[in-house]
């Protein structure tokens with residue numbers, strides 16, 4: 304590099320990976336008076352960003368990783384916004400080679416948290432801080448203020464935290480950015496955030512499907528219903544954009560947009576990872592799991608086609624819904640209650656993950672930073688924040704007074720909707736599993752006792768008794784005497 308092309312090392316922060324998220328984060332930083340050094344593997348993206356938005360702030364375009372790193376003031380702060388997995392490894396390794404002790408590398412992509420723990424350890428050996436940082440908000444959020452979930456050391460947060468807080472969404476004067484915990488904590492909570500996002504969208508889709516199938520409403524009419532719901536307790540970004548998508552008409556055909564989209568939901572991985580992790584932690588995130596499986600089922604087109612041809616539905620066509628408004632209200636209640644269950648399960652998983660990994664995650668602070676900027680932002684996140692403020696050791700959100708009463712108000716409608724869906728042969732796995740979870744939690748006795756008995760019979764797996772301490776086994780193959788097993 305010649306002296307003439309050597310950039311001055313005066314960039315406040317660098318962003319590499321200038322696709323949807325990276326470009327808008329870079330613009331957001333520039334709009335907040337940062338001198339932003341920008342880089343992308345394919346140079347054209349860098350040039351396009353600066354050509355289109357260069358007047359929004361101070362951008363320093365660079366063509367090589369060496370030039371990119373050299374343009375940063377020390378301690379250097381670098382944000383990586385590329386695809387998770389191998390691309391992130393490739394970029395982190397290339398950039399980290401040029402960093403020095405005390406510099407901070409922020410991975411803002413949707414990395415798997417176990418990868419983040421590995422990368423944190425590898426970089427720590429060289430004195431480079433690694434911050435695994437969940438960022439949510441999509442294209443618009445990245446530009447106007449996302450919700451930011453950084454994980455890493457206190458030292459690293461002291462260096463990059465103020466910058467991240469400055470570009471985050473703000474709700475009630477509080478930035479939607481908080482230091483979540485060490486190493487993988489930020490990406491762990493972002494993963495669960497996305498799992499909740501999957502559950503939320505599945506529930507919304509079921510509500511739409513029921514209103515359409517049972518009431519014969521058009522997508523645009525259902526869009527109006529969602530818009531109305533968005534003015535009440537269900538107010539949230541996802542409910543708001545559901546109204547928008549349902550009202551949209553395909554320009555090419557004049558048909559409702561939702562009718563021209565292939566009904567095969569795709570996924571990049573974070574929902575699936577949430578379920579993997581929940582299985583390992585033993586946390587029943589049934590709402591998230593059903594959402595992941597519903598997407599998987601939608602993609603099994605050959606099976607669906609074969610089944611559609613031969614599997615019978617209900618013996619009789621269901622009677623028309625007698626009271627349209629009452630049914631709409633029942634679906635609203637089913638949606639609200641099932642959402643509360645999905646969020647409760649997600650927060651349970653975060654608490655369990657924190658215990659497992661030694662992260663000091665403040666669940667109330669998390670609810671606080673999810674109130675704005677992120678895809679699951681919703682009015683009731685403020686209720687969740689309040690619930691953890693009232694009872695920091697809350698064992699489940701469902702028992703907090705506000706949610707207990709709110710869900711109780713929804714119960715009859717919720718049950719009606721699940722029954723109605725089953726009778727009409729309309730799949731509503733999200734509503735059904737949420738209700739089953741609720742009833743499972745409140746049951747005096749669960750049939751798990753029978754499961755234990757069966758396990759003991761076929762495998763001598765033992766059981767515990769309700770009336771005395773100890774572990775027991777019944778000698779089923781002999782005289783069925785009970786022996787103490789441990």
Ligand SMILES: NC(=O)C1=CN([C@@H]2O[C@H](COP(=O)(O)OP(=O)(O)OC[C@H]3O[C@@H](n4cnc5c(N)ncnc54)[C@H](OP(=O)(O)O)[C@@H]3O)[C@@H](O)[C@H]2O)C=CC1
Pocket residue numbers: 319320321322323324325343344345348384385386387389390391393394411412413414438439440441442
């Ligand atoms: N899109 C969204 O709504 C959200 C995305 N995220 C996460 O943010 C990250 C960025 O997402 P998004 O902006 O959508 O972009 P993509 O996930 O589509 O990633 C594209 C970017 O990755 C770069 N890239 C891919 N492979 C490599 C490689 N081997 N070496 C160097 N660069 C590489 C591309 O460079 P090139 O131009 O050269 O191909 C491009 O800049 C992802 O981890 C994503 O999961 C997080 C929240 C929301």
Ligand SMILES: O=C(CO)[C@H](O)[C@H](O)COP(=O)(O)O
Pocket residue numbers: 413438439440441497500569570571572573574678
């Ligand atoms: O991180 C996000 C929002 O917070 C992404 O939009 C999300 O990953 C999309 O996931 P998928 O493609 O699996 O539906």
